[in-house]
Amino acid sequence: MMKACFALTLMAAACGSAWAQVPAEGVQMYGVVDVGVHRITGLKNGTSTQLASGIMDGSRLGFRGAEDLGGRYKAFFVLESRLEADNGTLSNRPASGTQLPDRLNTATLMGLPSALQPAVTAIATQLGGTVGVNLNSGFFDRQAFVGLITPVGAVLAGRQYTPAYEMAATLDTTNTQSSLAAGQLASLPAGFDIRVSNALAYRMELGGLTASAMYAFGETAGDSSANRLLGANVMYRTPDYSVGAAYNTRNNEKGEKSLTSAVFGGTLALGPGKASLLLASFKDDHPTGTSTIATALTTVNPALAGVAPLVQNAFNEGLKQDSRLYHVGYRFLSGASTIYVSYSKVDDRRPADADVASYGVAYTYAFSKRTDVNFVVSRYDNSKLSQAAPGGAGYLGGVTASAGTDSNSLALGVRHRF
Template sequence: MNKSTIGLALLAACSTSAMAQSSVSIYGIVDAGLVRESGGPDGAVTNISSGIASGSRLGFKGKEDLGGGLSAVFGLEAAFNADTGASGQGGVLFGRQAFVGLNGKFGAVTLGRQYTPYYKTLRDIGDPFGAVSMAGRSGNLFATNTRANNMVEYVSPVFAGLRADLAWAPGEVAGDSARSRQLGGSVGYAAGPLTIQLAHHRIENPTATDRTRNTLVSANYAFKPVTVYASYAVNKGPAAADSKDMLAGVSIPFGANKLLFSHVRHNDDTAANNDARQWGVAYDYFLSKRTDIYIAYAVIDNRNGAAFRVGNATDTGTGDKAFNLGLRHNF
């Protein structure tokens, strides 16, 4: 074998090794459908909307094996509107997620624009609709604290069913690191059919003279095939933010079908007593593992001048009633 052949063989071997140790994936969701909203001050409106069950997105994620059980990870996720082709998230390129970090036996540390531990608790543990999915989402009444910029997050490994998630996002204000700062965390336990998680999120105001605090406990229990959900949140902050929120829900899969039900209550602890109640129902039919058709309806009973609206994954809504009919494809 001549030197050229040997060199090419070594180069090929090195390239194969590098490819085996690194991976980059492209993924996304295209979600669009019909939204009919009513009960708003301007009357009923019918839209062809994007991101009803899930925000439409294009994402890139990667992992590189650094040896010794350590790996580098990253995630970049852009939002778009399937009905118009325009960028979502206010035009921010990777407004859904943008982070880089390290993953190992110690857990994972990531830095960037990320989902908060509080939001992930409500989305993954405490709501059959997934916190911000379709008309019945708990996010119509619950605080969601969905994302934070400049966030440093640590997620621990699972130990005896327990996992911790801690987050810190500085406000990056000169002269006072507390201004506009966000702090959060969660601790959860999962064993057999039971999953339960406690989460907290705190946001300092721009002058660091006041703060909003949201504390949440969420749980679900799988009875096979039915899963029941419950969430309870206590909200504190400026007087208008003091409240308690409750959710009870159920997910019933059967074959390629799934039924979702939830009831959400918002109890205002201020003198205004702006209480609200929401009832939501949805039916999801899976044409394949990647494609589903869904239909959902929710109504909010606002009391004492409350003005909560029925939204969906990317729309805050215009009225106290909404009907959704859509198609979602994952790739």
């Protein structure tokens, strides 16, 4: 018999959603408070030392519950809000602020004459204002969905994690924790759609086989294909190994095929711990949101109407994606200590050739099942036009001072679950 797998490890351990099993009857409150000191080198203003929320896990406050309807049917829900425990807000920006990479902020690097730098700066300033997490301060930004468990699977509706991101998070050695998370290297522009609103999903489990499928409505009047997302994943797991694959594809505001993310990998019980391998590809020939750049530039300065299409095309080209992500790591538990070691690399196949690699060690010591301290040290090696900077589980790293500038990261934090 098939079982609902919304509480599958794909959703629990991978995405840090605090799900480990089907919710108990009634309503429960849960959450994570994770705060620490994070020191980052290589930024435009030098070294940054900050108190940050979300070193290992994004801080959150959530509500979940279920009702047994009888006949092997059950209704359930999740409402989960982001929480910036360092200042009590709902959103954050990276240490580099609104800064964009030089390849998206310098006319000559974008194939434009230097005389168009003012126009490039105007658009880069607008785009830089969108760099951050939950900048519109959506209250239940993390998750907000209702579902129905049936004898043949579970159906969920609302804001949810996408199938490709869930798989990548499952196969990541750190399960997206800390600056060592593989996805940190593919965040600007984003290689994964992490969560999506207006989504319908189906989940099932049959023995060691689990799978999910998702359709997210674009909700654009007159064009049902605009901004929609399709995704699916499948995984087979045993106590000794697991293997899985996933695929997301999203359309832009014009209904053109935009970001496509494909993931494959597995885990293997090895010695006292578990080894992980993750391979992913990102492709985007029609970036979302670039079709209005010319209009926006003309609005800022009508005198630039003649060159606005050139600038729009340059940003469109700069935001295209064609890259591969490789990640390998090992995690092992010894008493109250957990140690993670990992290496990740993005191979950028665009003309910018913005390759970047990260590597390092994370260590956590559990005082109890609910409270631990953590220590993370990582290194980001940027080549050519790459400028990736380390972030954390709850925030983006942003960019370094200039193309090719490397960055070191050191973080020490406390995490409490309730």
